Amino acid sequence: MTFLGQSTDRYSSSPWRDPEDDSLRLECGVFGVFGVRDAAAIAALGLHALQHRGQEACGIAAFDGNRFHTERHMGHVGDAFTGADLVQRLPGNMAIGHTRYSTAGGSFIRNVQPMFADLETGGVAIAHNGNLTNFLTLRERLVQEGAIFQSTSDSEAILHLIARSRKAKIVDRFVDAISQIEGGYALVAITNKKMIGVRDPLGIRPLVLGDLDGKPVLASETCALDMIGARFVRDIEHGEMVVIEETGITSTKPFQTAPARPCVFEYVYFARPDSVVNGRSVYGVRKRMGMNLAKETGVEADVVVPVPDSGVPAALGYAQQSGLPFEMGIIRNHYVGRTFIQPTQGVRELGVRMKHSPNRAVLAGKRVVLIDDSIVRGTTSLKIVRMVREAGAKEVHLRSASPPIKWPDFYGIDMPEREQLLAANKSLEEMARFLEVDSLGFLSVDGLYDALEAGQRDPATPQFTDHYFTGDYPTRLTDREIAEGRNETNDKQLSLLVSA
CATH class of the missing domain: 3.60.20.10 (Aminohydrolase, N-terminal nucleophile (Ntn) domain)
Structure with a gap:
């Protein structure tokens, strides 16, 4: 278009x-x-x-x-x-x-x-x-x-x-x-x-x-x-x-x-954990997100494992709240160049292993709670789940420290269109089957606001930019509205031509 x-x-x-x-x-x-x-x-x-x-x-x-x-x-x-x-x-x-x-x-x-x-x-x-x-x-x-x-x-x-x-x-x-x-x-x-x-x-x-x-x-x-x-x-x-x-x-x-x-994704993912954003410690917010995630989606398991690095604070909070041990079951390689060219499908399939390697001593025979900061299209999550299973995990329970992402962003985040967002197109059960996990859970919007120490979200007066979860865009999307209007006009003109 x-x-x-x-x-x-x-x-x-x-x-x-x-x-x-x-x-x-x-x-x-x-x-x-x-x-x-x-x-x-x-x-x-x-x-x-x-x-x-x-x-x-x-x-x-x-x-x-x-x-x-x-x-x-x-x-x-x-x-x-x-x-x-x-x-x-x-x-x-x-x-x-x-x-x-x-x-x-x-x-x-x-x-x-x-x-x-x-x-x-x-x-x-x-x-x-x-x-x-x-x-x-x-x-x-x-x-x-x-x-x-x-x-x-x-x-x-x-x-x-x-x-x-x-x-x-x-x-x-x-x-x-x-x-x-x-x-x-x-x-x-x-x-x-x-x-x-x-x-x-x-x-x-x-x-x-x-x-x-x-x-x-x-x-x-x-x-x-x-x-x-x-x-x-x-x-x-x-x-x-x-x-x-x-x-x-x-x-x-x-x-x-x-x-x-302010953009709530600064706390979920973007800001460094040692930053203070709008008066809130990013690290502290992410730990509380993990604690609320454990309260809302707790499951019987043996170990809590973060998807490094952004999932670490939330996994620590989840482990503390649930009483389960926290372990680095996945090790991240910090020396992977972003410009690495993956010339064949076979190499591309191995791409996730360039960034993440399983710690078999932690995963083998365990019921694993896998904590990630968010789930977008689910493609990387699926590869990580398979990697954890191949390392010998008996069960994999995937948890997202943010609510389901259902709407795209237009304020500077590189995010797919709605048709590509997993949570926008599948139910919780369908997502769990797609991701090949034993269970799947997301932090609620209220749980996120509680972690921000902002109380429950009031739809009439939201305190954050949170449209990726709620569809509530805080500003006009002028270019988008004009483009969609032109598309609608083109569709009508095409329909008239076809009917003629």
Whole structure:
């Protein structure tokens, strides 16, 4: 299906990922530092801590008081930004950085951030985490007005909106631009004199403010602050824009006031366990998810085994609540390259064993409770279940530490369309048969909210972005609605032609 010259599959699972890989991916992480010597080196360290948010590409932009310097690379931060000459290549006392995994637009260097443009008011570099749900609509309008796009990234649309604004001051241009975008996002930018951070009106994507020896830092997660020895100051609030200058930090809220709805999947899967997101310890939330999972779906068994690494905290909580022993029955290989090419079906079938190996001494002859953070299409889960059985497990009881995923995401998570989501198309019993398990259980939505210490979910006033479980999308899906409307019109026209 095409729309505005692009495939609307930008909303579905990225075609550049391994088709056998069933794990979820978040689009990216952002980092910014202002007023420090060798800012690019600090940014590189911060990006190391955010590598889990995007392992496909990375970039840094720095300003030395006269010129902007940018580098963008495919691959990991550690491969791209090393060497004693880093600060010579990227000099300056302010810098922003980005780690990327493409959910849309493709795996090309032209789509790697930060993106830079020379405007009449001076240079601007911008890095963006999330997804604009009206990007295609904006892009079509901008192209019709004469804009020339160099990439297929929605981040570039923000630059065009800033450039085309008629406001005199750069901050006002930012406000003008972000007032036209929709979706979930956190962005950082640098100009000739300022660093700017913005979080979307609902706070779907995270952004925090830190302090490094009196100098401000912006980052997607607190773990990046820990990496550079910075102090956590506070979360950037939903709908807030902070402008950082030599004279200090100013805060404005340019959007219409709305209740915050941060993405609940930050706690389920994306954020590092040692991060604190919106005031909550990710590790603590995941352990409580496991404890509630044991209360809701307990089963007689011999051992609790996590699917590493993201299933470990929940499995610890499950084991503590159930009184069953916790064991590392699956060992993860951390040295598997993401670009490994699997040339034949036979090798692809063995792909899961590259990342996970069974610990037979733990599994043989045991009734195993297997804990994973979530189940998407079920393809990887099925392979892991078979691997555990082949290692001698007597029974396998699979438990998901999140509720069933029934709806796709449009805010920066690489997630399949609804037709490919296991829980959207099969009953619990059908899923259990498909996954070849003795029993299957999911954490309830109320159990998840309880783990977040948020009480029960009130459909009238939900506290989180949780549409993947509930179908309750927090914003308009402008591009999606237009695309579906055009499809409906095309179907009607085709029906008329056939009947004629």
